[in-house]
Amino acid sequence: MARWQPNSSQRLALAALELFEERGYENTTVIDIAERAGLTKSTFFRHFQDKREVLFGDDAMARTLADAIVAAPATAAPLEAVAHALEAVGRQIFTPERREFSARRRAVIAAHPELQEREALKGLGLTASMTDALTRRGIPDLTSCVAAQLGALALKIVYERWSDTANGDGFSEAARRALDEVQAASQAMPRG
Amino acid sequence: MARWQPNSSQRLALAALELFEERGYENTTVIDIAERAGLTKSTFFRHFQDKREVLFGDDAMARTLADAIVAAPATAAPLEAVAHALEAVGRQIFTPERREFSARRRAVIAAHPELQEREALKGLGLTASMTDALTRRGIPDLTSCVAAQLGALALKIVYERWSDTANGDGFSEAARRALDEVQAASQAMPRG
Numbered sequence: 001m002a003r004w005q006p007n008s009s010q011r012l013a014l015a016a017l018e019l020f021e022e023r024g025y026e027n028t029t030v031i032d033i034a035e036r037a038g039l040t041k042s043t044f045f046r047h048f049q050d051k052r053e054v055l056f057g058d059d060a061m062a063r064t065l066a067d068a069i070v071a072a073p074a075t076a077a078p079l080e081a082v083a084h085a086l087e088a089v090g091r092q093i094f095t096p097e098r099r100e101f102s103a104r105r106r107a108v109i110a111a112h113p114e115l116q117e118r119e120a121l122k123g124l125g126l127t128a129s130m131t132d133a134l135t136r137r138g139i140p141d142l143t144s145c146v147a148a149q150l151g152a153l154a155l156k157i158v159y160e161r162w163s164d165t166a167n168g169d170g171f172s173e174a175a176r177r178a179l180d181e182v183q184a185a186s187q188a189m190p191r192g
Numbered sequence: 193m194a195r196w197q198p199n200s201s202q203r204l205a206l207a208a209l210e211l212f213e214e215r216g217y218e219n220t221t222v223i224d225i226a227e228r229a230g231l232t233k234s235t236f237f238r239h240f241q242d243k244r245e246v247l248f249g250d251d252a253m254a255r256t257l258a259d260a261i262v263a264a265p266a267t268a269a270p271l272e273a274v275a276h277a278l279e280a281v282g283r284q285i286f287t288p289e290r291r292e293f294s295a296r297r298r299a300v301i302a303a304h305p306e307l308q309e310r311e312a313l314k315g316l317g318l319t320a321s322m323t324d325a326l327t328r329r330g331i332p333d334l335t336s337c338v339a340a341q342l343g344a345l346a347l348k349i350v351y352e353r354w355s356d357t358a359n360g361d362g363f364s365e366a367a368r369r370a371l372d373e374v375q376a377a378s379q380a381m382p383r384g
Binding site: 077078079113116117118120121123124140142143145146147149150152153157181182183185186187188189190 | 269270271305308309310312313315316332334335337338339341342344345349373374375377378379380381382
Protein backbone atom coordinates (compact mmCIF):
# COMPACT_ATOMS: atom_id res chain seq x y z
CA MET A 1 0.00 0.00 0.00
CA ALA A 2 1.47 3.37 -1.06
CA ARG A 3 2.32 5.71 1.76
CA TRP A 4 -0.26 8.47 2.20
CA GLN A 5 1.18 11.86 1.08
CA PRO A 6 -0.82 14.57 2.80
CA ASN A 7 -1.42 17.94 1.10
CA SER A 8 -1.31 21.27 3.00
CA SER A 9 -4.87 21.01 4.24
CA GLN A 10 -4.28 17.45 5.47
CA ARG A 11 -0.97 18.42 7.12
CA LEU A 12 -2.76 21.18 9.00
CA ALA A 13 -5.50 18.76 10.09
CA LEU A 14 -2.93 16.24 11.30
CA ALA A 15 -0.98 18.93 13.19
CA ALA A 16 -4.20 20.18 14.77
CA LEU A 17 -5.21 16.67 15.78
CA GLU A 18 -1.85 16.09 17.49
CA LEU A 19 -2.05 19.42 19.34
CA PHE A 20 -5.68 18.92 20.41
CA GLU A 21 -4.68 15.49 21.75
CA GLU A 22 -1.62 16.85 23.56
CA ARG A 23 -2.98 20.04 25.12
CA GLY A 24 -6.66 20.34 24.24
CA TYR A 25 -8.58 22.47 21.75
CA GLU A 26 -8.76 25.56 23.97
CA ASN A 27 -5.00 25.65 24.54
CA THR A 28 -4.10 25.41 20.86
CA THR A 29 -3.91 28.46 18.59
CA VAL A 30 -4.06 28.66 14.81
CA ILE A 31 -0.41 29.77 14.89
CA ASP A 32 0.52 26.63 16.88
CA ILE A 33 -1.19 24.48 14.26
CA ALA A 34 0.49 26.23 11.31
CA GLU A 35 3.92 25.99 12.98
CA ARG A 36 3.52 22.29 13.75
CA ALA A 37 2.60 21.69 10.10
CA GLY A 38 5.57 23.78 8.89
CA LEU A 39 3.18 26.26 7.25
CA THR A 40 2.07 29.84 7.87
CA LYS A 41 -1.00 31.29 9.53
CA SER A 42 -2.10 32.78 6.21
CA THR A 43 -1.91 29.33 4.60
CA PHE A 44 -4.14 28.08 7.41
CA PHE A 45 -6.75 30.71 6.64
CA ARG A 46 -6.60 29.98 2.94
CA HIS A 47 -7.82 26.48 3.79
CA PHE A 48 -10.04 26.99 6.85
CA GLN A 49 -12.33 29.81 7.97
CA ASP A 50 -11.57 29.29 11.67
CA LYS A 51 -9.92 26.94 14.18
CA ARG A 52 -13.03 24.76 14.53
CA GLU A 53 -12.97 24.02 10.81
CA VAL A 54 -9.53 22.39 10.68
CA LEU A 55 -10.79 18.83 11.30
CA PHE A 56 -13.65 19.20 8.80
CA GLY A 57 -11.72 19.50 5.55
CA ASP A 58 -12.94 20.93 2.35
CA ASP A 59 -16.46 19.61 1.93
CA ALA A 60 -15.04 16.76 -0.14
CA MET A 61 -17.48 14.40 1.54
CA ALA A 62 -20.58 16.42 0.61
CA ARG A 63 -19.36 16.62 -2.99
CA THR A 64 -18.47 12.92 -3.15
CA LEU A 65 -21.92 11.92 -1.87
CA ALA A 66 -23.76 14.25 -4.24
CA ASP A 67 -21.70 13.32 -7.30
CA ALA A 68 -22.20 9.60 -6.71
CA ILE A 69 -25.96 10.01 -6.27
CA VAL A 70 -26.24 12.00 -9.49
CA ALA A 71 -24.05 9.45 -11.33
CA ALA A 72 -25.95 6.36 -10.10
CA PRO A 73 -27.70 4.35 -12.86
CA ALA A 74 -30.94 5.97 -14.02
CA THR A 75 -32.88 2.88 -12.90
CA ALA A 76 -31.52 2.95 -9.31
CA ALA A 77 -34.15 3.49 -6.61
CA PRO A 78 -33.48 6.29 -4.08
CA LEU A 79 -31.77 4.13 -1.43
CA GLU A 80 -29.73 2.33 -4.09
CA ALA A 81 -28.41 5.73 -5.23
CA VAL A 82 -27.59 6.44 -1.57
CA ALA A 83 -25.75 3.09 -1.36
CA HIS A 84 -23.62 4.17 -4.34
CA ALA A 85 -22.83 7.38 -2.49
CA LEU A 86 -21.69 5.62 0.69
CA GLU A 87 -19.53 3.26 -1.36
CA ALA A 88 -17.93 6.23 -3.13
CA VAL A 89 -17.05 7.74 0.26
CA GLY A 90 -15.36 4.44 1.12
CA ARG A 91 -13.37 4.42 -2.14
CA GLN A 92 -12.39 8.10 -2.18
CA ILE A 93 -12.22 9.26 1.45
CA PHE A 94 -12.33 6.57 4.13
CA THR A 95 -9.61 4.42 2.59
CA PRO A 96 -7.82 1.89 4.83
CA GLU A 97 -4.81 4.17 5.45
CA ARG A 98 -7.15 6.87 6.81
CA ARG A 99 -8.64 4.62 9.47
CA GLU A 100 -6.22 5.42 12.29
CA PHE A 101 -6.49 9.17 11.68
CA SER A 102 -10.30 8.86 11.67
CA ALA A 103 -10.36 7.00 14.97
CA ARG A 104 -8.15 9.62 16.64
CA ARG A 105 -10.18 12.44 15.09
CA ARG A 106 -13.40 10.90 16.37
CA ALA A 107 -12.03 10.70 19.92
CA VAL A 108 -10.86 14.33 19.86
CA ILE A 109 -14.23 15.56 18.59
CA ALA A 110 -16.06 13.57 21.28
CA ALA A 111 -13.93 15.35 23.91
CA HIS A 112 -14.62 18.92 22.70
CA PRO A 113 -18.10 20.50 22.56
CA GLU A 114 -16.92 23.17 20.10
CA LEU A 115 -15.94 20.44 17.65
CA GLN A 116 -19.14 18.49 18.27
CA GLU A 117 -21.06 21.61 17.28
CA ARG A 118 -19.17 21.98 14.03
CA GLU A 119 -19.57 18.27 13.33
CA ALA A 120 -23.34 18.52 13.91
CA LEU A 121 -23.59 21.34 11.39
CA LYS A 122 -21.45 19.44 8.87
CA GLY A 123 -23.71 16.44 9.33
CA LEU A 124 -26.74 18.53 8.35
CA GLY A 125 -24.75 19.70 5.33
CA LEU A 126 -24.15 16.09 4.24
CA THR A 127 -27.84 15.27 4.58
CA ALA A 128 -28.77 18.41 2.62
CA SER A 129 -26.25 17.54 -0.07
CA MET A 130 -27.73 14.03 -0.47
CA THR A 131 -31.29 15.41 -0.45
CA ASP A 132 -30.45 17.93 -3.14
CA ALA A 133 -28.73 15.32 -5.33
CA LEU A 134 -31.73 12.97 -4.97
CA THR A 135 -34.17 15.68 -6.05
CA ARG A 136 -31.95 16.28 -9.09
CA ARG A 137 -32.74 12.66 -10.04
CA GLY A 138 -36.41 13.66 -10.18
CA ILE A 139 -37.28 12.05 -6.85
CA PRO A 140 -40.05 13.91 -4.95
CA ASP A 141 -38.86 16.25 -2.17
CA LEU A 142 -40.16 14.30 0.82
CA THR A 143 -38.89 10.94 -0.48
CA SER A 144 -35.51 12.58 -1.09
CA CYS A 145 -35.48 13.92 2.48
CA VAL A 146 -36.34 10.54 3.97
CA ALA A 147 -33.81 8.64 1.84
CA ALA A 148 -31.08 11.17 2.73
CA GLN A 149 -31.98 10.93 6.42
CA LEU A 150 -31.75 7.13 6.35
CA GLY A 151 -28.48 7.44 4.44
CA ALA A 152 -27.11 9.85 7.05
CA LEU A 153 -27.99 7.39 9.81
CA ALA A 154 -26.26 4.55 7.93
CA LEU A 155 -23.23 6.81 7.38
CA LYS A 156 -23.02 7.56 11.10
CA ILE A 157 -23.33 3.87 12.01
CA VAL A 158 -20.73 2.71 9.52
CA TYR A 159 -18.32 5.51 10.42
CA GLU A 160 -18.44 4.46 14.07
CA ARG A 161 -17.98 0.78 13.21
CA TRP A 162 -15.21 1.38 10.70
CA SER A 163 -13.17 3.85 12.73
CA ASP A 164 -13.17 1.33 15.57
CA THR A 165 -9.84 -0.22 14.61
CA ALA A 166 -10.73 -3.56 16.20
CA ASN A 167 -13.08 -4.10 13.25
CA GLY A 168 -11.44 -5.18 10.01
CA ASP A 169 -14.11 -4.46 7.38
CA GLY A 170 -13.63 -2.06 4.51
CA PHE A 171 -15.81 1.05 4.66
CA SER A 172 -17.75 0.39 1.46
CA GLU A 173 -18.83 -3.13 2.40
CA ALA A 174 -19.72 -2.05 5.92
CA ALA A 175 -21.68 0.89 4.50
CA ARG A 176 -23.87 -1.26 2.29
CA ARG A 177 -24.60 -3.58 5.21
CA ALA A 178 -25.48 -0.67 7.51
CA LEU A 179 -27.82 0.79 4.90
CA ASP A 180 -29.49 -2.60 4.45
CA GLU A 181 -30.05 -2.80 8.20
CA VAL A 182 -31.45 0.74 8.40
CA GLN A 183 -33.76 0.09 5.48
CA ALA A 184 -35.01 -3.18 6.97
CA ALA A 185 -35.70 -1.45 10.29
CA SER A 186 -37.61 1.37 8.60
CA GLN A 187 -39.73 -1.00 6.51
CA ALA A 188 -40.58 -3.17 9.51
CA MET A 189 -42.06 -0.23 11.37
CA PRO A 190 -45.84 -0.30 11.72
CA ARG A 191 -47.37 2.55 13.63
CA GLY A 192 -50.86 1.64 14.78
CA MET B 193 -56.29 33.55 25.37
CA ALA B 194 -54.29 34.47 28.48
CA ARG B 195 -51.34 36.78 27.87
CA TRP B 196 -48.03 34.90 27.94
CA GLN B 197 -46.04 35.74 31.10
CA PRO B 198 -42.39 35.01 30.41
CA ASN B 199 -40.03 33.84 33.16
CA SER B 200 -36.41 35.11 33.46
CA SER B 201 -35.05 32.66 30.96
CA GLN B 202 -37.75 33.56 28.45
CA ARG B 203 -37.25 37.31 29.05
CA LEU B 204 -33.55 36.88 28.31
CA ALA B 205 -34.36 34.95 25.13
CA LEU B 206 -36.79 37.62 23.98
CA ALA B 207 -34.29 40.41 24.74
CA ALA B 208 -31.58 38.52 22.84
CA LEU B 209 -33.88 37.96 19.89
CA GLU B 210 -34.67 41.68 19.68
CA LEU B 211 -30.99 42.64 19.89
CA PHE B 212 -29.88 40.04 17.35
CA GLU B 213 -32.57 41.38 14.99
CA GLU B 214 -31.57 45.01 15.57
CA ARG B 215 -27.78 44.81 15.46
CA GLY B 216 -26.76 41.20 14.76
CA TYR B 217 -25.40 38.43 16.96
CA GLU B 218 -21.76 39.58 16.77
CA ASN B 219 -22.59 43.12 17.93
CA THR B 220 -24.60 42.01 20.95
CA THR B 221 -22.97 41.20 24.30
CA VAL B 222 -24.33 39.16 27.19
CA ILE B 223 -24.46 42.40 29.20
CA ASP B 224 -26.59 44.03 26.48
CA ILE B 225 -29.00 41.11 26.66
CA ALA B 226 -29.24 41.14 30.45
CA GLU B 227 -29.79 44.93 30.47
CA ARG B 228 -32.54 44.76 27.85
CA ALA B 229 -34.28 42.09 29.93
CA GLY B 230 -33.89 44.15 33.13
CA LEU B 231 -31.72 41.41 34.65
CA THR B 232 -28.04 40.97 35.54
CA LYS B 233 -25.18 39.25 33.78
CA SER B 234 -24.95 36.70 36.59
CA THR B 235 -28.64 35.85 36.13
CA PHE B 236 -27.88 35.28 32.45
CA PHE B 237 -25.14 32.80 33.29
CA ARG B 238 -27.35 31.00 35.78
CA HIS B 239 -29.64 30.18 32.87
CA PHE B 240 -27.25 29.87 29.91
CA GLN B 241 -23.69 28.64 29.55
CA ASP B 242 -22.82 31.13 26.80
CA LYS B 243 -24.30 33.69 24.40
CA ARG B 244 -25.06 31.06 21.74
CA GLU B 245 -27.27 29.19 24.19
CA VAL B 246 -29.77 31.97 24.87
CA LEU B 247 -32.19 31.01 22.07
CA PHE B 248 -32.05 27.30 22.97
CA GLY B 249 -33.73 27.30 26.35
CA ASP B 250 -33.43 24.74 29.03
CA ASP B 251 -33.67 21.42 27.20
CA ALA B 252 -37.42 21.42 27.90
CA MET B 253 -38.01 20.05 24.42
CA ALA B 254 -35.71 17.03 24.88
CA ARG B 255 -37.41 16.25 28.20
CA THR B 256 -40.92 16.71 26.80
CA LEU B 257 -40.20 14.36 23.89
CA ALA B 258 -38.63 11.69 26.11
CA ASP B 259 -41.33 11.85 28.79
CA ALA B 260 -44.13 11.49 26.25
CA ILE B 261 -42.44 8.53 24.56
CA VAL B 262 -41.99 6.76 27.89
CA ALA B 263 -45.61 7.56 28.88
CA ALA B 264 -47.17 6.39 25.60
CA PRO B 265 -49.53 3.36 25.92
CA ALA B 266 -47.63 0.07 26.28
CA THR B 267 -49.23 -1.19 23.06
CA ALA B 268 -48.09 1.80 20.98
CA ALA B 269 -45.69 0.95 18.13
CA PRO B 270 -42.45 2.98 17.92
CA LEU B 271 -43.73 5.65 15.53
CA GLU B 272 -46.99 5.95 17.45
CA ALA B 273 -44.96 6.72 20.58
CA VAL B 274 -43.07 9.32 18.54
CA ALA B 275 -46.42 10.81 17.43
CA HIS B 276 -47.36 11.18 21.11
CA ALA B 277 -44.07 13.00 21.67
CA LEU B 278 -44.60 15.48 18.85
CA GLU B 279 -48.14 16.17 20.08
CA ALA B 280 -46.80 16.80 23.59
CA VAL B 281 -44.40 19.38 22.17
CA GLY B 282 -47.38 21.08 20.54
CA ARG B 283 -49.34 21.14 23.80
CA GLN B 284 -46.49 22.16 26.11
CA ILE B 285 -44.05 24.21 24.05
CA PHE B 286 -45.21 25.33 20.61
CA THR B 287 -48.52 26.76 21.78
CA PRO B 288 -50.31 29.31 19.55
CA GLU B 289 -49.01 32.32 21.49
CA ARG B 290 -45.40 31.16 20.87
CA ARG B 291 -45.78 31.10 17.13
CA GLU B 292 -44.67 34.66 16.38
CA PHE B 293 -41.61 34.33 18.63
CA SER B 294 -40.73 31.04 16.93
CA ALA B 295 -40.96 32.56 13.45
CA ARG B 296 -38.68 35.46 14.42
CA ARG B 297 -36.28 33.09 16.20
CA ARG B 298 -36.09 30.89 13.14
CA ALA B 299 -35.22 33.87 10.91
CA VAL B 300 -32.48 35.04 13.29
CA ILE B 301 -30.93 31.57 13.49
CA ALA B 302 -30.98 31.26 9.70
CA ALA B 303 -29.01 34.52 9.48
CA HIS B 304 -26.22 33.52 11.93
CA PRO B 305 -23.86 30.55 11.40
CA GLU B 306 -22.96 30.47 15.13
CA LEU B 307 -26.61 29.91 15.98
CA GLN B 308 -27.06 27.36 13.20
CA GLU B 309 -24.22 25.38 14.73
CA ARG B 310 -25.81 25.36 18.16
CA GLU B 311 -29.18 24.46 16.62
CA ALA B 312 -27.58 21.54 14.77
CA LEU B 313 -26.12 20.22 18.01
CA LYS B 314 -29.43 20.66 19.83
CA GLY B 315 -31.14 18.78 17.01
CA LEU B 316 -28.83 15.81 17.56
CA GLY B 317 -29.69 16.03 21.25
CA LEU B 318 -33.42 15.78 20.49
CA THR B 319 -32.86 12.74 18.29
CA ALA B 320 -30.70 11.12 20.98
CA SER B 321 -33.33 11.85 23.61
CA MET B 322 -36.06 10.19 21.52
CA THR B 323 -33.78 7.23 20.73
CA ASP B 324 -33.00 6.72 24.39
CA ALA B 325 -36.66 6.92 25.41
CA LEU B 326 -37.63 4.41 22.71
CA THR B 327 -35.00 1.92 23.89
CA ARG B 328 -36.42 2.30 27.42
CA ARG B 329 -39.68 0.94 25.95
CA GLY B 330 -37.77 -2.23 25.07
CA ILE B 331 -37.50 -1.37 21.37
CA PRO B 332 -34.29 -2.68 19.73
CA ASP B 333 -31.48 -0.11 19.32
CA LEU B 334 -31.52 0.19 15.54
CA THR B 335 -35.32 0.42 15.33
CA SER B 336 -35.20 3.11 18.03
CA CYS B 337 -32.57 5.02 16.03
CA VAL B 338 -34.59 4.86 12.82
CA ALA B 339 -37.88 5.84 14.51
CA ALA B 340 -36.17 8.78 16.26
CA GLN B 341 -34.56 9.87 12.99
CA LEU B 342 -37.93 9.82 11.19
CA GLY B 343 -39.45 11.67 14.15
CA ALA B 344 -36.71 14.31 13.98
CA LEU B 345 -37.41 14.82 10.27
CA ALA B 346 -41.15 15.19 10.96
CA LEU B 347 -40.36 17.65 13.77
CA LYS B 348 -38.24 19.76 11.43
CA ILE B 349 -40.93 19.74 8.74
CA VAL B 350 -43.76 20.64 11.12
CA TYR B 351 -41.72 23.33 12.84
CA GLU B 352 -41.06 25.03 9.51
CA ARG B 353 -44.72 24.78 8.47
CA TRP B 354 -46.09 25.90 11.82
CA SER B 355 -43.73 28.83 12.41
CA ASP B 356 -44.71 30.13 8.97
CA THR B 357 -47.46 32.41 10.26
CA ALA B 358 -49.40 32.27 6.99
CA ASN B 359 -50.39 28.72 7.98
CA GLY B 360 -53.17 28.42 10.55
CA ASP B 361 -52.79 24.82 11.81
CA GLY B 362 -52.05 23.91 15.40
CA PHE B 363 -48.67 22.31 15.96
CA SER B 364 -49.97 18.96 17.22
CA GLU B 365 -52.29 18.31 14.27
CA ALA B 366 -49.63 19.42 11.80
CA ALA B 367 -47.10 17.16 13.56
CA ARG B 368 -49.21 14.03 13.23
CA ARG B 369 -49.76 14.77 9.55
CA ALA B 370 -46.03 15.35 8.93
CA LEU B 371 -45.16 12.09 10.68
CA ASP B 372 -47.76 10.22 8.60
CA GLU B 373 -46.21 11.64 5.44
CA VAL B 374 -42.66 10.76 6.52
CA GLN B 375 -43.72 7.24 7.44
CA ALA B 376 -45.54 6.73 4.13
CA ALA B 377 -42.47 7.94 2.21
CA SER B 378 -40.18 5.60 4.16
CA GLN B 379 -42.43 2.58 3.63
CA ALA B 380 -42.80 3.26 -0.07
CA MET B 381 -39.05 3.11 -0.58
CA PRO B 382 -37.84 0.03 -2.47
CA ARG B 383 -34.13 -0.15 -3.10
CA GLY B 384 -33.34 -2.58 -5.86
